[in-house]
Amino acid sequence: MAVTIKDVAELAGVSTATVSRVINNEKGIKQVTRSRVLEAISKSGYRVNTIARSLKTRRSKTIGLITPEIANDFFMNIARGTEEHLEKSGYSLIICNTNESVNEEARRAELLIEKSVDGVIIIPSSNSGSHFKILTDAGIPVVFADRLTEDFEADSVVVDNQKGVYLAVSYLLARDCNNIAFIGGSSELSNARERYKGYLQALEEFNIRKDDSLVLIGDFHVDSGFKLMKKIMELQTPPEQVFIANDFMHMGAIKYLIANGYKPDNSPRIGSFDDLELSSILGYASVTVAQPVKEIGSKAAELLIKRIEGDRSKPYKTVQLQTDLKISRMR
Amino acid sequence: MAVTIKDVAELAGVSTATVSRVINNEKGIKQVTRSRVLEAISKSGYRVNTIARSLKTRRSKTIGLITPEIANDFFMNIARGTEEHLEKSGYSLIICNTNESVNEEARRAELLIEKSVDGVIIIPSSNSGSHFKILTDAGIPVVFADRLTEDFEADSVVVDNQKGVYLAVSYLLARDCNNIAFIGGSSELSNARERYKGYLQALEEFNIRKDDSLVLIGDFHVDSGFKLMKKIMELQTPPEQVFIANDFMHMGAIKYLIANGYKPDNSPRIGSFDDLELSSILGYASVTVAQPVKEIGSKAAELLIKRIEGDRSKPYKTVQLQTDLKISRMR
DNA sequence: TTGAAAGCGCTAACAA
DNA sequence: TTGTTAGCGCTTTCAA
Numbered sequence: 001m002a003v004t005i006k007d008v009a010e011l012a013g014v015s016t017a018t019v020s021r022v023i024n025n026e027k028g029i030k031q032v033t034r035s036r037v038l039e040a041i042s043k044s045g046y047r048v049n050t051i052a053r054s055l056k057t058r059r060s061k062t063i064g065l066i067t068p069e070i071a072n073d074f075f076m077n078i079a080r081g082t083e084e085h086l087e088k089s090g091y092s093l094i095i096c097n098t099n100e101s102v103n104e105e106a107r108r109a110e111l112l113i114e115k116s117v118d119g120v121i122i123i124p125s126s127n128s129g130s131h132f133k134i135l136t137d138a139g140i141p142v143v144f145a146d147r148l149t150e151d152f153e154a155d156s157v158v159v160d161n162q163k164g165v166y167l168a169v170s171y172l173l174a175r176d177c178n179n180i181a182f183i184g185g186s187s188e189l190s191n192a193r194e195r196y197k198g199y200l201q202a203l204e205e206f207n208i209r210k211d212d213s214l215v216l217i218g219d220f221h222v223d224s225g226f227k228l229m230k231k232i233m234e235l236q237t238p239p240e241q242v243f244i245a246n247d248f249m250h251m252g253a254i255k256y257l258i259a260n261g262y263k264p265d266n267s268p269r270i271g272s273f274d275d276l277e278l279s280s281i282l283g284y285a286s287v288t289v290a291q292p293v294k295e296i297g298s299k300a301a302e303l304l305i306k307r308i309e310g311d312r313s314k315p316y317k318t319v320q321l322q323t324d325l326k327i328s329r330m331r
Numbered sequence: 332m333a334v335t336i337k338d339v340a341e342l343a344g345v346s347t348a349t350v351s352r353v354i355n356n357e358k359g360i361k362q363v364t365r366s367r368v369l370e371a372i373s374k375s376g377y378r379v380n381t382i383a384r385s386l387k388t389r390r391s392k393t394i395g396l397i398t399p400e401i402a403n404d405f406f407m408n409i410a411r412g413t414e415e416h417l418e419k420s421g422y423s424l425i426i427c428n429t430n431e432s433v434n435e436e437a438r439r440a441e442l443l444i445e446k447s448v449d450g451v452i453i454i455p456s457s458n459s460g461s462h463f464k465i466l467t468d469a470g471i472p473v474v475f476a477d478r479l480t481e482d483f484e485a486d487s488v489v490v491d492n493q494k495g496v497y498l499a500v501s502y503l504l505a506r507d508c509n510n511i512a513f514i515g516g517s518s519e520l521s522n523a524r525e526r527y528k529g530y531l532q533a534l535e536e537f538n539i540r541k542d543d544s545l546v547l548i549g550d551f552h553v554d555s556g557f558k559l560m561k562k563i564m565e566l567q568t569p570p571e572q573v574f575i576a577n578d579f580m581h582m583g584a585i586k587y588l589i590a591n592g593y594k595p596d597n598s599p600r601i602g603s604f605d606d607l608e609l610s611s612i613l614g615y616a617s618v619t620v621a622q623p624v625k626e627i628g629s630k631a632a633e634l635l636i637k638r639i640e641g642d643r644s645k646p647y648k649t650v651q652l653q654t655d656l657k658i659s660r661m662r
Numbered sequence: 663t664t665g666a667a668a669g670c671g672c673t674a675a676c677a678a
Numbered sequence: 679t680t681g682t683t684a685g686c687g688c689t690t691t692c693a694a
Contacts, residue, residue, distance in 0.1 A: 029663070047444055056688050277586075
């Protein structure tokens, strides 16, 4: 049986209330008493029982992260930002993997309520978020990260996807090229939609008619990048540039090119969203829209803690982080 | 204020004890009573408060994962395996990032005790594990994953590192080559040591004298792979093969080769531990020792749950998973 | 500046 | 088969 506040109280010859006060660093305690308690604590090897504390205070100092995938570099960089920030404020992180399933999202939300988490950060796996209402109904604040849903509003941290792509594509258009394919993601994802908008916006600005055969929609996974790049290379005249809307599809596309003997100088240049370790070194890259991934996570944590510890009634707040255009090289 | 077991009891016209029994699916309850309670539960929107339950039962149904890094593909694949397994058994996962710092490891262990986790899975960041003793002292079972420590014993799940490398290197030696460099990791890490042993074992078997200029030790990160590959290519006569002991250094090495214009046919072939998405496609790879990453995590979870729910006094158990040798192609 | 005591929501003897 | 009740370890009034 572990040592409790009661043991400490006896040892120090004070009441449990006093021990509690010392633990919580309250003031209005005589210095002598405090040090007597502190000594009893270290002598006895006392450790708070946060479960008991939570039951009383109704705060678990734990927050949940609902993510479509746990073994995913991008999401886990968000998680890292979150964890670091929370850590500083004394919160722990429960990670829930949903495998991109809405059902799982709902189940995990339920579970997190039962765990009495103080707040939840969600990277939604689709457009629908109404199943997260149970969280706010239970009084648990929610922050969306990276993506938004269409039917549920909350605080959120996203990147300016449209602008990022717009700047990249128009950079390319302003140079040699007016022939840019686009490999995008499902319209189920807000960020995929925004990125596509950025592409269209750039075309429009340069008075270029959208060519439907150059717009391909994948699912943000490696395989689909591979397949769609194949489609592009099988066009009668492949474009000079291909803009790919996320890193995994980018990876797949490069795999296709390499596997089929397309060297950087006899294949389209690749513009992309997200940094990809090897890509620029391989020599296919033209431009890259880099996003502040960790910051998405830390900012989300910041927003969430503000909600938890501060005013919950304020209007929802959306933080939009800016991307960074990196020029690799042109043809 | 959330609805409690008491509210449900009143609504159903039974005692709280009965409600508790229904919630916990105990038998020996009249069918009528059970359904009346169930109805009251769904009508009232009752949800268990696991905090209160934990305080009473002294089980939090939560386990901690202490990992050197959270945004790391390898570790998070372990985490994924763990999460999936735990999920099925009704446990949640608190993830703690230690940034490869022993101090942080100790801090996080402390924190996890306060959180009353039922068990902890640790991917240690070094040889020393004595600071984890506080966990077992507090009655919390521990399982090491991927690596072992020298001064603290516990259940563990590792891969047969030595054999994996031994098989790979001797495969190479049995073919054309007797000229294999080795890029390894710090002797602070048990897996790095084992892999090196495997290299030595293979050399010995083929009666090849170890050439110290061909053994380079890095830190398992990308940069060090880059630098060490550079060193190798600057040798008077670079070796025919280089075996690289982890995926990040492998990545770094390939980066170096590409950045410096070494094509697959004018550079050493690369044998490696861990699969690397692009490597075999790029054409540098000779052999790869693939490890069952997710399984490390799920097996660790399995062991841990057994300890938690079963006998704690049995001798420590080490599960050694086997690797898989993948032949890419020879020169 | 300190202590007594109630109670957070649940489970588990024990009694009926 | 069900109910009564004590209590898990803590915080927090309220009173002293």
